[in-house]
Amino acid sequence: MRVSAFVDGFNLYHALDDTGSHHLKWVDLRRLCQAFAPTPDHELGPVYYFSAFATWRPEAYRRHKAFVLALAEVGVTTVMGKFKEKDRNCWNCKARWKDHEEKETDVNIALYLLRDAYQDGFDRALIVSGDSDLAPAVRMVRDLFPQKEVRIIAPYGRGYSMDLVNAAGGVTEARRMKLIHLERSLLAAEVRGADGSIVAVRPAKYEPPTRLSR
Secondary structure, three states: OEEEEEEEHHHHHHHHHHHOOHHHHOEOHHHHHHOOOOOOOOEEEEEEEEEOOOOOOHHHHHHHHHHHHHHHHOOOEEEEOEEEEEEEEOOOOOOEEEEEEEEOHHHHHHHHHHHHHHOOOOOEEEEEOOOHHHHHHHHHHHHHOOOOEEEEEEOOOOOOOHHHHHHHOOHHHEEEOOHHHHHOOEOOOEEEOOOOOEEEEOOHHHOOOOOOOO
């Protein structure tokens, strides 16, 4: 079975951030997805990572760039959206401030999912997300290509979006990401290229604890 994976970067990031275990964010997404498409019965093809750079936050931006470089080296395709600056205000205290709203990620996931379905790029799609906004795209793939499967992977620490799960065909098409999946998929402290040069270095914030539950 040919499998493609579509990873909702911010949905996964915020799920991991809520656990307080920041080392889990330095994860090899291809290896992680391989746990849900085990060989020899499955062949994991493209793994897409959808996100956007928070350029106004220098430290977070630096960590994110290092992560994207590391993902490229392990064969993950990054698709970047953008943030849009937005005016916010408080009606009670009359305060005003600038905020940022992430744009394009949901649309990009939907477009890539539908494109690859039309091009017969997969037999099963893994959607790593708990965002119900993706349900219409999943339903369309299932309606137009009933022979294709869509499986929902709930990020670690989060429950299922039942709208998303139902769009995929019900609970038989849903799996939960576990701590062991992540800890077995962590990137090396130094990610090296084919020539041996260092491509990306794990940020200090993502240093793992001494012992992991392997």
